[in-house]
Amino acid sequence: MDLYPLFNSLRIAAISAVIVFFIGIAAAYYIAKAPRLIKGILDVIFTLPLVLPPTVVGYLLLLLLSPKRPVGEFFLENYGIRLTMQWWSAVFAVSVVVFPLMYRTARGAFERFDEDLASAGRTLGLSNSYIFWRIRIPYCKQGIIAGAVLSFARALGEYGATSMIAGYTPGKTATVSTAVYQLWRTGNDELAIKWVLINIAISAVVLLIVNLLEKPKRRCA
Amino acid sequence: MLYADFEKRLDRFMLKVDIETKDGITALFGASGAGKSMSLKCIAGIEKPDKGVIQLNGRVLFDSENRINLSPQKRHIGYLFQDYALFPDMDVEQNIIAGLHHLPKSERKSKAKELIERFKLTGLERSRPSTLSGGEKQRVALARIFASQPEVILLDEPFASLDTLLKYELIPYIKDVISEFGGDTVLVSHDVSEVLSMSDRVIQLINGQARDAISADEFSMIINKLHDKSVLNQGN
Numbered sequence: 001m002d003l004y005p006l007f008n009s010l011r012i013a014a015i016s017a018v019i020v021f022f023i024g025i026a027a028a029y030y031i032a033k034a035p036r037l038i039k040g041i042l043d044v045i046f047t048l049p050l051v052l053p054p055t056v057v058g059y060l061l062l063l064l065l066s067p068k069r070p071v072g073e074f075f076l077e078n079y080g081i082r083l084t085m086q087w088w089s090a091v092f093a094v095s096v097v098v099f100p101l102m103y104r105t106a107r108g109a110f111e112r113f114d115e116d117l118a119s120a121g122r123t124l125g126l127s128n129s130y131i132f133w134r135i136r137i138p139y140c141k142q143g144i145i146a147g148a149v150l151s152f153a154r155a156l157g158e159y160g161a162t163s164m165i166a167g168y169t170p171g172k173t174a175t176v177s178t179a180v181y182q183l184w185r186t187g188n189d190e191l192a193i194k195w196v197l198i199n200i201a202i203s204a205v206v207l208l209i210v211n212l213l214e215k216p217k218r219r220c221a
Numbered sequence: 222m223l224y225a226d227f228e229k230r231l232d233r234f235m236l237k238v239d240i241e242t243k244d245g246i247t248a249l250f251g252a253s254g255a256g257k258s259m260s261l262k263c264i265a266g267i268e269k270p271d272k273g274v275i276q277l278n279g280r281v282l283f284d285s286e287n288r289i290n291l292s293p294q295k296r297h298i299g300y301l302f303q304d305y306a307l308f309p310d311m312d313v314e315q316n317i318i319a320g321l322h323h324l325p326k327s328e329r330k331s332k333a334k335e336l337i338e339r340f341k342l343t344g345l346e347r348s349r350p351s352t353l354s355g356g357e358k359q360r361v362a363l364a365r366i367f368a369s370q371p372e373v374i375l376l377d378e379p380f381a382s383l384d385t386l387l388k389y390e391l392i393p394y395i396k397d398v399i400s401e402f403g404g405d406t407v408l409v410s411h412d413v414s415e416v417l418s419m420s421d422r423v424i425q426l427i428n429g430q431a432r433d434a435i436s437a438d439e440f441s442m443i444i445n446k447l448h449d450k451s452v453l454n455q456g457n
Contacts, residue, residue: 119267120306122293124320124369138310 001191004171005179006198008087012162012175013155016094017102020155021148023095024102028110029132050100054160057096061165065092084165087173093161102151109143110136146213153206157199223373223405225264227273227283231256236429238263238273242373242405246396247434248416249409251426257409258303260426261375264407265300266293278372299371303378305362307350313337313361314346320368332368340364355383356391363398374399374406380415392418413444 031042049057065072065083075081083089113136121131137144159177166173168182176199183192223242228235236256240247249257262268264275266282269290275283277298282291307316317336321329337343340360350358359379366374379395380388396419399406410416416423416437423440425432435443 116302116306120302123265123298123300125294125322135308
């Protein structure tokens with residue numbers, strides 16, 4: 001059994017989770033400070049990929065990244081890089097689809113933060129970056145870690161947008177989810193079921209980790 | 222000396238504060254929701270008044286006309302929060318060291334040790350705030366404020382989250398600590414007995430409007446009169 005799809009899925013999910021981790025935290029932090037109207041608009045935009053069909057996300061990404069479209073053409077002509085149909089093309093798709101999960105869990109964690117702690121830090125003369133990294137992030141870390149693990153789990157299962165932007169090339173862009181589809185389509189049930197079981201096992205373990213992380217409800221001082 | 226004369230539009234009323242502290246403790250007394258905490262937050266720079274002037278020992282902290290608005294970090298104001306705002310992910314020693322960032326790294330530990338002894342926290346260095354009693358939390362918060370060497374201390378309902386017995390035990394202790402501090406102090410409270418036993422001077426805040434400062438004795442007389450009246454009314 002060729003394990004390439006598993007390896008590819010894991011690396012795409014890991015890279016996407018890291019990207020989304022930082023961008024999601026930054027978005028959640030800055031949206032909390034934004035004026036009301038901008039907050040409302042941005043929140044809708046940031047959450048949209050969660051409810052849109054992944055095919056719509058894939059289509060929109062292709063409008064941007066495919067070789068005949070502005071960004072895709074620019075990269076192809078200037079750097080000779082084709083942005084679609086590579087194994088890493090899936091990172092674009094997965095990151096966009098998964099972003100709302102990280103953003104919303106991080107935002108929820110930040111909203112529960114006791115602002116008096118930041119105010120206390122400021123009156124004590126602590127710098128804003130110290131307050132962010134040493135007080136705010138540790139306070140919210142459970143929610144943030146849970147968001148990151150959840151993002152990773154969802155990233156492992158992304159199919160729709162990935163198949164549109166990276167396609168299915170065995171040994172190149174194949175992931176667990178696209179492999180299952182291909183195996184079912186070609187009637188290879190025996191192998192398909194193996195991948196299905198692997199997929200369920202990984203997802204169950206990750207969700208178990210999320211639950212363990214969320215369980216001990218933290219007490220405030 | 223702290224001088225604050227400012228206005229801030231709030232949801233339900235206009236906050237108009239005009240206060241001047243002298244040596245000792247100046248109380249800002251009023252019902253809950255009268256704008257007391259908001260006044261302190263404006264003085265500390267956590268909230269921004271709409272207009273006015275705030276000065277501390279001759280330094281301008283806020284001046285709306287000249288567009289001056291120093292950050293809380295630059296104001297050197299110690300703020301004791303109602304629930305103490307101890308950093309939950311740091312132990313007692315780390316919390317106190319958080320107030321010592323103006324010192325070089327090498328000096329922080331020894332200074333922290335000194336404060337831990339002074340505030341009777343020896344043995345609790347490694348404890349997290351969530352495991353401390355109300356009185357211990359308050360001492361940590363005070364030690365942390367002393368660590369930051371403020372020019373004025375603001376006490377926001379310092380006894381509100383303590384039970385009554387403990388409160389009366391702690392009042393003389395806090396008074397001692399404040400007199401050791403030597404600088405001006407503002408106490409915010411809605412509790413008459415707290416104000417009477419702690420403060421030298423009282424400013425009443427009624428619906429966001431600060432009245433002229435009166436001495437603690439005058440305040441006590443007003444309260445007694447009110448008390449007599451209500452007793453007489455009950456007699457009718």
